[in-house]
Amino acid sequence: MSNIVEKKQSEFSRAEPFRVAVIGSGNWGTTVAKIIAENTNERPEEFVRDVNMWVYEEDIEGRKLTDIINEEHENVKYLPGVKLPKNLHATPDLLAVASPADILVFNVPHQFLSRILQQLKGKIKPTARAISCLKGLNVEKNSCQLLSTQIENELNIHCGVLSGANLAPEIARECWSETTIAYVKPKDYRGKYDDVTPFTIKHLFHRPAYFHVQVIEDIAGASLGGALKNVIALAVGFVDGLNWGDNAKGAIIRLGLREMIHFGHTYFPGAKSYTLTCESAGAADLITSCAGGRNFKVGREIAATGKPAEQVEAELLNGQSAQGIITAAEVYEFLSSKGDLNSYPLLITVYLILKGERSAECIPEYFNKTEDVKHWED
Amino acid sequence: MSNIVEKKQSEFSRAEPFRVAVIGSGNWGTTVAKIIAENTNERPEEFVRDVNMWVYEEDIEGRKLTDIINEEHENVKYLPGVKLPKNLHATPDLLAVASPADILVFNVPHQFLSRILQQLKGKIKPTARAISCLKGLNVEKNSCQLLSTQIENELNIHCGVLSGANLAPEIARECWSETTIAYVKPKDYRGKYDDVTPFTIKHLFHRPAYFHVQVIEDIAGASLGGALKNVIALAVGFVDGLNWGDNAKGAIIRLGLREMIHFGHTYFPGAKSYTLTCESAGAADLITSCAGGRNFKVGREIAATGKPAEQVEAELLNGQSAQGIITAAEVYEFLSSKGDLNSYPLLITVYLILKGERSAECIPEYFNKTEDVKHWED
Numbered sequence: 016m017s018n019i020v021e022k023k024q025s026e027f028s029r030a031e032p033f034r035v036a037v038i039g040s041g042n043w044g045t046t047v048a049k050i051i052a053e054n055t056n057e058r059p060e061e062f063v064r065d066v067n068m069w070v071y072e073e074d075i076e077g078r079k080l081t082d083i084i085n086e087e088h089e090n091v092k093y094l095p096g097v098k099l100p101k102n103l104h105a106t107p108d109l110l111a112v113a114s115p116a117d118i119l120v121f122n123v124p125h126q127f128l129s130r131i132l133q134q135l136k137g138k139i140k141p142t143a144r145a146i147s148c149l150k151g152l153n154v155e156k157n158s159c160q161l162l163s164t165q166i167e168n169e170l171n172i173h174c175g176v177l178s179g180a181n182l183a184p185e186i187a188r189e190c191w192s193e194t195t196i197a198y199v200k201p202k203d204y205r206g207k208y209d210d211v212t213p214f215t216i217k218h219l220f221h222r223p224a225y226f227h228v229q230v231i232e233d234i235a236g237a238s239l240g241g242a243l244k245n246v247i248a249l250a251v252g253f254v255d256g257l258n259w260g261d262n263a264k265g266a267i268i269r270l271g272l273r274e275m276i277h278f279g280h281t282y283f284p285g286a287k288s289y290t291l292t293c294e295s296a297g298a299a300d301l302i303t304s305c306a307g308g309r310n311f312k313v314g315r316e317i318a319a320t321g322k323p324a325e326q327v328e329a330e331l332l333n334g335q336s337a338q339g340i341i342t343a344a345e346v347y348e349f350l351s352s353k354g355d356l357n358s359y360p361l362l363i364t365v366y367l368i369l370k371g372e373r374s375a376e377c378i379p380e381y382f383n384k385t386e387d388v389k390h391w392e393d
Numbered sequence: 394m395s396n397i398v399e400k401k402q403s404e405f406s407r408a409e410p411f412r413v414a415v416i417g418s419g420n421w422g423t424t425v426a427k428i429i430a431e432n433t434n435e436r437p438e439e440f441v442r443d444v445n446m447w448v449y450e451e452d453i454e455g456r457k458l459t460d461i462i463n464e465e466h467e468n469v470k471y472l473p474g475v476k477l478p479k480n481l482h483a484t485p486d487l488l489a490v491a492s493p494a495d496i497l498v499f500n501v502p503h504q505f506l507s508r509i510l511q512q513l514k515g516k517i518k519p520t521a522r523a524i525s526c527l528k529g530l531n532v533e534k535n536s537c538q539l540l541s542t543q544i545e546n547e548l549n550i551h552c553g554v555l556s557g558a559n560l561a562p563e564i565a566r567e568c569w570s571e572t573t574i575a576y577v578k579p580k581d582y583r584g585k586y587d588d589v590t591p592f593t594i595k596h597l598f599h600r601p602a603y604f605h606v607q608v609i610e611d612i613a614g615a616s617l618g619g620a621l622k623n624v625i626a627l628a629v630g631f632v633d634g635l636n637w638g639d640n641a642k643g644a645i646i647r648l649g650l651r652e653m654i655h656f657g658h659t660y661f662p663g664a665k666s667y668t669l670t671c672e673s674a675g676a677a678d679l680i681t682s683c684a685g686g687r688n689f690k691v692g693r694e695i696a697a698t699g700k701p702a703e704q705v706e707a708e709l710l711n712g713q714s715a716q717g718i719i720t721a722a723e724v725y726e727f728l729s730s731k732g733d734l735n736s737y738p739l740l741i742t743v744y745l746i747l748k749g750e751r752s753a754e755c756i757p758e759y760f761n762k763t764e765d766v767k768h769w770e771d
Contacts, residue, residue, distance in 0.1 A: 180639070180640045180643035180644060180647075181640060182638065182639055182640050185637075185638035185639065185640045185641075186640065188638075190636075190637045190638045190640065190641060191632075191637055191640075191641050191644070191756075191757045192638075192640030192641060192643075192644060193640075193644045193647075200769050204769070207769070212768075212769055213766045213767060213768075213769065214766055214768075216766075217766050224757075227644075227757065230766050230767075254569075258568075259563075259568045259569055260560065260563035260566075260568045260570075261558070261560055261563065261681045261684045261685065262558045262559060262560050262563045262564065262568065262569075262570030262571075262681055263563075263568060263569050263570060264680070264681070264684070265558035265570075265673070265676075265677035265678065265680045265681035265684075266558060266569070266570060266571045266605075266673060266677055268676065268677060268680055269558075269571075269670075269671060269672070269673060269675070269676050269677035269680075272670065272671060272676060273671045276670075276671070288666075288670070292647075292650065292654075292666070292670040292676070293647060293650060293651045293654070294647070295643070295644065295647060297647070298643075298646070298647050298650060298670070298676060299643035299644055299646060299647035300643065302642070302643045302646055302647075302680055303639045303640055303642070303643035306639045306642070306643075307639065378569075379569045379602075379603075379605065388591045388592055388594075388595050388608050389591060389608075390590075390591075390592075391578050391582070391585070391590055391591065
């Protein structure tokens with residue numbers, strides 16, 4: 016080993032390596048846990064090698080899912096066919112996973128977050144840091160909160176955000192992709208030998224061969240794309256269901272991007288346009304989601320068959336929900352409370368189509384109003 | 394007819410309505426001519442109803458292409474199956490079309506532009522205005538010129554640009570799409586009763602049911618997307634040919650968008666990021682082109698088969714060329730002359746892959762260098 020490498024490693028060594036816990040084990044949770052365990056295995060000076068992953072226990076043909084994961088190193092339920100590192104351990108005990116951890120990586124469905132945070136309150140290290148891999152917003156009638164802010168407020172710990180063009184099955188197969196992690200310096204930062212730094216983040220999540228991590232500081236920008244893209248993916252599904260072709264899909268995506276940026280500027284003044292256009296968490300995630308994800312498929316079926324959204328969701332998703340349908344309603348309610356519906360013709364039209372109050376065919380009507388010609392002085 | 398409509402129409406009436414000519418009759422040229430003739434037919438107070446389109450004469454099974462277009466109102470060679478307005482007239486005589494025109498709409502392949510401009514020099518109205526629908530850049534070793542600038546310089550007339558997410562066959566079938574037209578106030582502007590205004594542009598190109606026009610002033614921004622997107626579409630084709638999935642495609646598009654914006658800021662200081670991210674001529678056109686156009690297909694075949702670019706082009710395109718291959722070489726030569734290759738890892742990597750000097754598999758290597766982690770002060 017060369018001197019340069021030794022020096023580089025020692026810079027990140029510490030007396031007590033960070034213990035990392037992953038909260039959640041769906042296909043994305045398991046994929047992220049795989050990445051993390053691969054990295055902790057390669058950097059024992061920086062991280063405790065063993066990574067614990069909290070698994071909501073299920074019975075799989077008479078065996079416990081946690082036993083299967085720990086014995087066969089495969090999440091046969093949510094990520095079948097992908098071998099997991101042997102230093103990744105599944106456990107059904109949330110507090111056993113979370114309490115000793117220095118770094119908590121949250122990766123559960125949005126709707127379970129509040130309950131989990133209630134269970135963790137007062138039971139984790141006060142010095143712990145967190146990364147949220149959740150997509151969504153915590154919308155109530157008059158307020159719109161980032162999920163990382165909810166984690167910070169409930170647990171009183173500092174929290175960053177991971178978001179990007181990240182279809183889990185592709186990353187699990189180690190196809191090249193990128194992500195964005197937004198993490199700012201905590202107010203009570205303890206210095207680079209005792210605290211999580213951007214280097215810690217990069218070392219924990221970056222895989223040179225297949226998962227490229229860009230660390231930025233724009234938490235709101237990185238979060239908004241992941242939340243709003245699902246609504247736009249529904250709209251792209253609508254025009255695909257109507258067979259309008261690739262021009263119309265490109266048009267919907269650019270209109271969506273414009274409304275995302277405007278939403279960020281208006282309600283999260285720190286959010287940067289650059290994050291939404293030029294980072295993985297922005298346009299790249301939007302484009303990837305509009306190429307064929309769950310929300311896209313639901314939108315396509317609604318427009319092609321004329322069936323109500325609830326029926327399509329029930330038929331296509333086997334009891335799961337299309338996040339975009341929930342987000343569209345939340346965003347509508349929020350913008351309505353702010354008296355700001357007119358600035359978001361695409362987001363609002365998607366909601367009205369889902370409610371059955373508009374047909375997908377009338378999407379174009381909503382756009383020419385906002386983009387009229389300016390007069391020149393003679 | 395209501396009073397409001399009458400008033401609106403009279404505002405744009407003039408003693409001498411504008412005569413419009415279309416130079417070029419490929420699938421895009423014919424599609425744009427169809428749009429224009431539909432609009433001139435509805436606005437006789439503003440435009441001469443009859444529109445002439447210059448057609449490069451060809452023999453189709455013993456009949457002249459111009460005769461077929463004029464008798465059957467269909468361009469059977471380049472836009473078969475689409476009925477054209479009866480007030481659109483095909484003629485093989487370039488000067489007969491261009492000389493009397495007040496508005497010249499250029500829509501020919503890039504490589505024919507110089508020769509056509511030579512023929513038109515001194516033979517057109519000095520008061521004429523032009524719109525370029527061409528995609529590309531006029532690159533020479535040390536300079537990089539917009540094609541609209543080339544038209545302006547050679548003919549000494551004012552020229553705007555039309556560019557957007559515009560796959561011609563979809564628009565010809567009247568599927569909803571959008572476009573961007575960049576047009577600035579000419580130095581010798583003659584006032585709204587005697588000259589082309591943004592309203593003239595909108596009235597000439599906008600079709601409420603299927604072709605939505607946004608008029609802006611950023612000529613460089615609107616032009617650059619259309620030129621550089623083809624290089625990026627090749628790269629998206631590469632990763633598709635390698636079966637890397639939708640995450641990788643999203644990543645390539647966002648890296649491409651970033652390099653487009655940087656290229657604009659560096660070499661066309663007036664170009665706005667907003668045009669490239671939020672107008673149809675920017676991200677929308679890029680996304681649409683990367684969903685399956687000619688350059689995408691060539692890139693995919695190169696990566697999937699390992700065949701040289703020339704061979705794939707010959708096999709797939711039947712003698713035509715993939716514009717991205719030409720543009721990649723031009724951009725490489727230009728950036729090399731400026732000593733600025735390192736700022737454009739994607740554009741440069743595409744060129745090196747096309748030359749056989751890199752393999753498509755090594756695309757990811759070029760990106761992590763430029764995006765490293767920043768240190769925090771303790």
